[in-house]
Amino acid sequence: MNSSSAMTEHTTAQQDAENHLEKVTVRSVGRKATITKEELFQAALNLIGPQKSISALSLREVAREAGIAPNSFYRHFKDIDELAIELIDRSGLVLRQILHEARLKAAKKGSIIRSSVEVFIEQLDADEGNLSLLLREGYTGSIQYKRAVDNQLAFFQQELQEDLIRLEKLNRQHLIHPELVAKAITQLVFNMGAKVIDLPINERKEVAEQTMIMIRMILEGARHMNDAAIP
Numbered sequence: 001m002n003s004s005s006a007m008t009e010h011t012t013a014q015q016d017a018e019n020h021l022e023k024v025t026v027r028s029v030g031r032k033a034t035i036t037k038e039e040l041f042q043a044a045l046n047l048i049g050p051q052k053s054i055s056a057l058s059l060r061e062v063a064r065e066a067g068i069a070p071n072s073f074y075r076h077f078k079d080i081d082e083l084a085i086e087l088i089d090r091s092g093l094v095l096r097q098i099l100h101e102a103r104l105k106a107a108k109k110g111s112i113i114r115s116s117v118e119v120f121i122e123q124l125d126a127d128e129g130n131l132s133l134l135l136r137e138g139y140t141g142s143i144q145y146k147r148a149v150d151n152q153l154a155f156f157q158q159e160l161q162e163d164l165i166r167l168e169k170l171n172r173q174h175l176i177h178p179e180l181v182a183k184a185i186t187q188l189v190f191n192m193g194a195k196v197i198d199l200p201i202n203e204r205k206e207v208a209e210q211t212m213i214m215i216r217m218i219l220e221g222a223r224h225m226n227d228a229a230i231p
Contacts, residue, residue: 035068037076041087042066045129053141054084054133085148088137091130092152095123096159103163112167113215117208120189124197124204135194157186168223175222184218 043066047057059080063070077083099116106115123131138149161182168175175181192211196204 035066035072035075037086040066040073040076040083041090044083044087045133048129048133048136053136053145054080054087055142055145081142081144084137084145088134088145088148088152091128091133092149092155094128094130095134096152096156098123099156100159100163103167107167107170112163113212113219117189117192117212117215120193121196121204121208124193131193132197135190135197138190139194153186153190157182160186173223175219176225177222181218181222185215188214188218 040062043062044054044057047061047065048054057080059073060070062080062083063073066073077086099119102115102119103112106112120131134149134152137145138153139146141149157179161178164175164182165178168178188211192207196207199207
């Protein structure tokens with residue numbers, strides 16, 4: 001082999017190596033070296049919609065959306081189900097904080113009923129997707145997911161009960177069986193949410209107004225009822 005051929009072969013080999021390195025670099029740049037749970041939660045929320053449950057997602061889909069290698073997923077979760085349960089818990093916590101703050105503000109300058117229902121409706125279209133996740137998995141998810149949602153509803157109920165007792169005392173009123181009042185309102189509002197999630201805005205408002213009236217009826221009934229009237 002003459003020197004010219006050897007040089008050409010060397011140049012070609014070097015170009016091939018550089019091209020391979022460039023491809024590897026591009027792939028590496030496209031993937032994150034590390035990932036947080038929050039980023040994985042957001043990736044899952046990005047992929048699910050009104051008609052798609054978390055259970056329909058694959059681990060690879062979530063990893064691709066998050067920009068990581070599939071193996072990186074296992075640093076935080078053993079499988080999609082574990083991610084789903086923690087995401088449901090996280091969504092419940094976020095919503096409880098939002099609704100609690102809404103009730104605190106309303107107690108000072110408005111109706112806690114209207115404020116709570118309006119905030120609840122607003123969350124249906126919020127970019128975070130926390131409420132639609134709870135509604136969807138609570139009604140169409142697996143038994144495991146439904147149980148996780150039920151646990152969150154129990155937290156909603158407990159916090160609402162505490163707020164109602166506190167606010168009734170401030171207004172020098174008293175509720176009979178506040179735990180049942182909180183349970184009835186929680187179930188009513190979540191059922192309303194499941195009903196209106198696919199409705200246009202004008203129809204949502206009508207259902208929301210009806211829900212507010214029903215909540216007032218529950219509260220007024222509990223204020224004037226006595227234990228003797230319960231069979």
